[in-house]
Amino acid sequence: MSDFYAETRAIVESKANTLSKYTYDTYLSHLRKLQMYRPTAECRDITEAFVFGYIDFMHARKNSAGCIYRSLSILRMFIRELLRRRKMRRDPMRDFPLKKVRNRREFLEIDELEKLYSGFRERSEQLNFSEREALRAFLFSCFTGLRFSDLRALTPHDIHNGKIRIFTQKTGAQVYIPIPAQALALLEGTGETALHVVDNSTFNKNLRAAAKKLDFHSHLHAHIARHTFATSCVSFGVPIEVISKVLGHANIQTTLIYANYSNKVIDREMEKFKINVPAG
CATH class of the missing domain: 1.10.443.10 (Intergrase catalytic core)
Known part of the structure; x- marks a missing residue:
């Protein structure tokens, strides 16, 4: 069995030298957010139910549509890298309808x-x-x-x-x-x-x-x-x-x-x- 969070953190650390500090910190922030949703998880636990539960978790926290899109995009990136490393066998987001949300831009007159x-x-x-x-x-x-x-x-x-x-x-x-x-x-x-x-x-x-x-x-x-x-x-x-x-x-x-x-x-x-x- 492989610990999802340990494996995902290893992915982030392996890319540390090629990422900007902002992107590196963003990945770690989203990893912490995932752990708030599900404190422990094996790679085999990352199923469609896990993804939909994560969406419900973000809605309950009143995350914006754009924030949810970014969170799911990063989760998808983690999953695809784990598949490439053979830590996961199937992609629970393969047929997931992830569409970019164009936020209404706010500004002061x-x-x-x-x-x-x-x-x-x-x-x-x-x-x-x-x-x-x-x-x-x-x-x-x-x-x-x-x-x-x-x-x-x-x-x-x-x-x-x-x-x-x-x-x-x-x-x-x-x-x-x-x-x-x-x-x-x-x-x-x-x-x-x-x-x-x-x-x-x-x-x-x-x-x-x-x-x-x-x-x-x-x-x-x-x-x-x-x-x-x-x-x-x-x-x-x-x-x-x-x-x-x-x-x-x-x-x-x-x-x-x-x-x-x-x-x-x-x-x-x-x-x-x-x-x-x-x-x-």
Whole structure:
């Protein structure tokens, strides 16, 4: 008999030298999630019933459709590698209808971003340290497009003459980001760590608490900031190629998913559609 979790961890460790730190940590995180669902399991226990039970477990935890898709994709990768290593005899997900979910992208309109930024600058004394630092980091991401993992890793040494130059945590891509004056102001007095960013779950909890105290009622979470940056750039007419470069995307199609057009931009642009004939 083969222990499913021991074998799966061995797979992850065998790939450690070829994976980015972000991907490596993601695989281990999903392995821990599987163990929360079923603390012990042999490879022979990974059946269709196991998979459907895992889905029910994620629904009970109110995981989003996109989160469930990613979790199942990683489970499928684990299973296929175990099959290749002859640790499993059959694939319980062979006929599984796994379809990618295209999430609705959330972002702040420019006037909402202005309101939140002004609230932080004028009323930050109403927030405790954790709330203040979460909102500071969130706003910094809104102005720079940094991923959450890159916010956590950012140090003053990554900033030169008002520009960020880093290799991203997720893909290792090199990015160059000119920092707007509003974002530079957020870094004043932050010390050696640049930004104080905790784990994602705690960060989001502190962020929402800060927004509530500032009478900002939109539901906020860390990734909205990156979407807001991309959408704001589109609103200001920044070429999509430049946005893609700043975000560190290898494929411009990825940028097009992030770069939503707000209703205000659509209204403004459609005003250009004018034909010189009488209406009616």
